[in-house]
Amino acid sequence: MPASLVISAPASGVGKTTLTLALARAWRHRGFNVQCFKSGPDYIDPAFHAAATGRASVNVDSWAMDRGTIAHLVGRGADADVVLAEGSMGLFDGVAARGVSGTGATADIAEMLGWPVVLVIDPSGQAQTAAAIAAGLRDYRAGVRLAGVVLNRVASPRHEDLVRRALNEAGIKVFGALPRHAEISLPKRHLGLVQAEEQAEIGKLIDEAARFVAEHVDLDAVLHSAGKWSPQAAVNGLNVTPPGQRIALARDAAFSFVYPHMLEAWRAAGAEIVPFSPLTDEAPDASADVCWLPGGYPELHAGKIAANARFRSSLRAFAETRPVHGECGGYMVLGAGLTDADGVRHEMTGLLGLETSFAKRRMHLGYRLAELAAPMPGHQPGARLRGHEFHYSTILAQPDTALAVVHDATGAVIAETGSRRGHATGTFFHLIAEDR
Incomplete structure (x- = not known):
């Protein structure tokens, strides 16, 4: 059964994509087959996922897709060792009105599939408050289980210690802390999006991210926290008619x-x-x-x-x-x-x-x-x-x-x-x- 996790955060721009790519490549270096998915409507990240894993990634979307479609799509991860679903925006961010099976929030996918969540927390400009944010996200919705957090852009060892102590007191596991390291940030451009095919050095960038994350994050602990997902046979496939032959x-x-x-x-x-x-x-x-x-x-x-x-x-x-x-x-x-x-x-x-x-x-x-x-x-x-x-x-x-x-x-x-x-x-x- 694949080890399954959702990578999410309190907000956009915190480092979800970089962490997802780094974890995927680091586990691939260990010989694991890694399957990625993207929660929500994003044209760009699946191509980065494919570059990191060597396997095609697809979107799963609770506003636009029913449960049968989502089950059909994630079924491609049945033969993987590790499955990672990268979230969009903040963990509970979606639209006000439900769509087909949810609001489009990453939390919908985590609850629907029973996959634990790893939160990326950026404690810039704060310390103990980061623990309050993580605890709030942990307790906000009963069906969503928090595995732990990875801290990103930590300013100093003292800063890390303050945040870690607060998270430990809140009963939240810290898998690691990433100091500021601009070289592994994915560049931004027109529309705030960069396509994988536009990055000639994408492989080296992902390798550097994987090396950096492996130095600062306990990969074994993250893997141990993952859910053991047993894929269920999808009742329905995709309801898509091709536009032509x-x-x-x-x-x-x-x-x-x-x-x-x-x-x-x-x-x-x-x-x-x-x-x-x-x-x-x-x-x-x-x-x-x-x-x-x-x-x-x-x-x-x-x-x-x-x-x-x-x-x-x-x-x-x-x-x-x-x-x-x-x-x-x-x-x-x-x-x-x-x-x-x-x-x-x-x-x-x-x-x-x-x-x-x-x-x-x-x-x-x-x-x-x-x-x-x-x-x-x-x-x-x-x-x-x-x-x-x-x-x-x-x-x-x-x-x-x-x-x-x-x-x-x-x-x-x-x-x-x-x-x-x-x-x-x-x-x-x-x-x-x-x-x-």
Whole structure:
């Protein structure tokens, strides 16, 4: 039975990803098979997990997925020695209204699967108060079990001693304390996200994190605290219909935000995925029956996309007879124009009338529930699609027929309805699952 743990924290930015990668690589160095998962809607961390473990990682999400789907996805860890689920935000942070099986909080996954939680605590600017925070998290929800804590960014031995004493008095195990060590921090960039494929030195970075954590954390104690998880057979698999039999998938630095479980589900249903690169002016495969443009960073490459005449003309020709769908950044590229952060407008493919601008950044973030008013590849009118939206673009014009009525997690109708024109469709949200 795999040893299972959830890596969480009181808040974002505390070091969950770095600790998860370090533990995964350190145990892999010991000869263990390690399987990682990501709780919540994140396109980036699963790729880092795969780099650390050599095994594909997928998202599990209690707001968008039912228990059967989650059980199906985590079942891939049945043959592993160690299973790690990296949380998002703080341990209990989710949305106000329940979704399919929870609020999207990491605690939902920990309770649902019975996996103990290792908390990453950053005691910067405090000492004994860190113990009060950890104790509060331990006691907040009866079904969530705290295994212990790892302290991160400890200022000095005296600081560590004060925090350790307080945690010991609270009955909370301390697995280790990491002094400040900026070299192992993952760099941040546009949108606060860095993709694994953008880091040429990612292997060395993870190795250094593993070495550093192994020096300061009792890996045996962490492993001993893990739950012994006995995977249960999933009643249901993924409720995903591929958008076509042969899918031309845009895949490069501008188009890379797609959930791994979606691609796996398409393949499992018998679909063939044929990648192509708009940034190198490639055309979608002529024998494909659908073209899919994921999100990513088109705003950073808008000039190049606008200049790549072969890509743009071939996509227009493709859309004359077959469906083309874009998510978020892909949706923007299907539009008429994209204005970059410097205020320069770049002509996009023009399959839709959408005009977007990054000249005035405004964050759009959150879960989305879309009720389709028109068909899109793989889904019929009336389908209820669950996804997540995260971008800083502003809509200047969205003149085409609305693709869906879209609600946020509170049930409020939002303006990002998506669009449809001819064979082209697009949405600002990234699809996670369809309601059964």
